[in-house]
Amino acid sequence: xxxxxxxxxxxxxxxxxxxxxxxxxxxxxxxxxxxxxxxxxxxxxxxxxxxxxxxxxxxxxxxxxxxxxxxxxxxxxxxxxxxxxxxxxxxxxxxxxxxxxxxxxxxxxxxxxxxxxxxxxxxxxxxxxxxxxxxxxxxxxxxxxxxxxxxxxxxxxxxxxxxxxxxxxxxxxxxxxxxxxxxxxxxxxxxxxxxxxxxxxxxxxxxxxxxxxxxxxxxxxxxxxxxxxxxxxxxxxxxxxxxx
Amino acid sequence: xxxxxxxxxxxxxxxxxxxxxxxxxxxxxxxxxxxxxxxxxxxxxxxxxxxxxxxxxxxxxxxxxxxxxxxxxxxxxxxxxxxxxxxxxxxxxxxxxxxxxxxxxxxxxxxxxxxxxxxxxxxxxxxxxxxxxxxxxxxxxxxxxxxxxxxxxxxxxxxxxxxxxxxxxxxxxxxxxxxxxxxxxxxxxxxxxxxxxxxxxxxxxxxxxxxxxxxxxxxxxxxx
Numbered sequence: 001x002x003x004x005x006x007x008x009x010x011x012x013x014x015x016x017x018x019x020x021x022x023x024x025x026x027x028x029x030x031x032x033x034x035x036x037x038x039x040x041x042x043x044x045x046x047x048x049x050x051x052x053x054x055x056x057x058x059x060x061x062x063x064x065x066x067x068x069x070x071x072x073x074x075x076x077x078x079x080x081x082x083x084x085x086x087x088x089x090x091x092x093x094x095x096x097x098x099x100x101x102x103x104x105x106x107x108x109x110x111x112x113x114x115x116x117x118x119x120x121x122x123x124x125x126x127x128x129x130x131x132x133x134x135x136x137x138x139x140x141x142x143x144x145x146x147x148x149x150x151x152x153x154x155x156x157x158x159x160x161x162x163x164x165x166x167x168x169x170x171x172x173x174x175x176x177x178x179x180x181x182x183x184x185x186x187x188x189x190x191x192x193x194x195x196x197x198x199x200x201x202x203x204x205x206x207x208x209x210x211x212x213x214x215x216x217x218x219x220x221x222x223x224x225x226x227x228x229x230x231x232x233x234x235x236x237x238x239x240x241x242x243x244x
Numbered sequence: 245x246x247x248x249x250x251x252x253x254x255x256x257x258x259x260x261x262x263x264x265x266x267x268x269x270x271x272x273x274x275x276x277x278x279x280x281x282x283x284x285x286x287x288x289x290x291x292x293x294x295x296x297x298x299x300x301x302x303x304x305x306x307x308x309x310x311x312x313x314x315x316x317x318x319x320x321x322x323x324x325x326x327x328x329x330x331x332x333x334x335x336x337x338x339x340x341x342x343x344x345x346x347x348x349x350x351x352x353x354x355x356x357x358x359x360x361x362x363x364x365x366x367x368x369x370x371x372x373x374x375x376x377x378x379x380x381x382x383x384x385x386x387x388x389x390x391x392x393x394x395x396x397x398x399x400x401x402x403x404x405x406x407x408x409x410x411x412x413x414x415x416x417x418x419x420x421x422x423x424x425x426x427x428x429x430x431x432x433x434x435x436x437x438x439x440x441x442x443x444x445x446x447x448x449x450x451x452x453x454x455x456x457x458x459x460x461x462x463x464x465x466x467x468x
Contacts, residue, residue: 059333060332060333061329061332061333062467063467080337081335081336081337082335083335084333084334084335085335087333089333091326091329093325093326093329094326095325095326095327095329095330095333096325096327096330097258097262097325097327098325099262099265099266100258100261100262104261108254108258109330109334111250111251111254112251112254112331112334112335112336113334113335114247114250114251114335114336154330
């Protein structure tokens with residue numbers, strides 16, 4: 001797999017004047033954002049602010065209409081497959097084959113990512129997300145929380161440079177949320193980048209290095225001290241939500 | 245190259261595994277096609293002359309219409325579980341996803357034909373267990389899968405996909421259907437390979453053209 005990451009590149013994400021419309025609806029209206037490597041960034045905003053769309057653009061599931069986005073200095077529109085290897089994504093749906101077991105799902109996606117030593121990788125990853133006892137269960141029989149954990153295992157298996165999480169805590173119990181926090185902390189300490197959206201704002205501000213409030217498809221507020229700027233961020237978030 | 249083939253095979257094998265567990269597609273395709281054959285045996289006076297005359301057309305019309313049902317289902321499963329997006333997240337080019345899905349569809353339609361063609365032989369009292377039939381069946385199934393996978397991918401997000409797919413698929417595969425029917429007719433009349441050569445060449449050209457063009461187009465239809 002081509003390595004496109006330069007350790008000298010300090011910016012994990014650079015978005016310049018990104019515009020995305022869905023038909024008549026403008027979702028991102030010239031969004032500019034720079035996210036340094038090794039930070040946990042939380043994207044906040046009311047419904048329709050553009051958080052999930054921006055994450056989908058970073059995951060390369062959605063194409064931008066204009067502007068540019070680069071990851072670790074590489075333009076994502078021109079280097080599709082190799083840039084996708086940099087990210088691991090957990091989006092709204094678990095995106096798993098319900099009639100395959102957890103092991104079969106992970107083995108299949110390991111083949112899609114062309115990974116080596118797959119059995120060892122799976123063993124390490126499932127232990128990390130706490131799904132060992134469910135390894136040979138069909139995904140259909142798992143609770144939503146466990147399906148989310150399997151989705152997280154799939155996202156982590158190839159050890160991506162950047163983790164993209166869209167409301168990862170939804171459907172998780174408090175133990176699973178604590179485990180997720182621990183994985184995020186591990187990722188950050190390894191110098192990796194996490195970009196996540198959430199509606200549980202206060203909790204997110206405690207674990208994030210940066211909080212970005214999106215408003216009408218642009219950056220309304222960009223704080224590098226989310227825990228100390230909590231009041232300001234909450235005010236910005238609430239006012240956007242009330243505007244809806 | 246080997247890596248790409250492994251990815252294509254993994255997607256096709258995964259579809260086959262899910263089909264073995266669910267039996268959604270093969271049962272639908274084989275069941276529909278068998279129903280068409282049985283209805284025609286009642287509708288037509290099947291003496292030897294009539295069977296040779298109409299049999300090939302009935303067989304391939306049945307398989308084509310039944311194939312649409314299966315093609316719809318094969319992609320609907322990927323969208324219902326959002327697993328198509330999981331494939332799109334992987335660092336593989338979109339044409340490999342297309343070729344993997346086309347391989348899966350090829351296997352489903354081929355398995356359905358293994359059930360349908362012997363029943364056709366019995367109902368229409370025609371000798372079809374010949375190498376010519378294998379070649380015709382193989383070429384037609386490749387073409388159906390190539391075109392069907394593309395159009396199933398295009399119509400899968402459309403609300404009226406059950407209507408949209410046959411409207412797109414059937415007109416485009418008409419040349420392939422003609423080639424299949426004509427070569428099968430030559431075969432049941434006991435003619436030689438050289439008599440059916442032009443139709444087999446048409447089928448080969450169709451398959452190559454649509455595999456290449458569809459793989460290219462498929463990359464663009466997956467994006468939001």
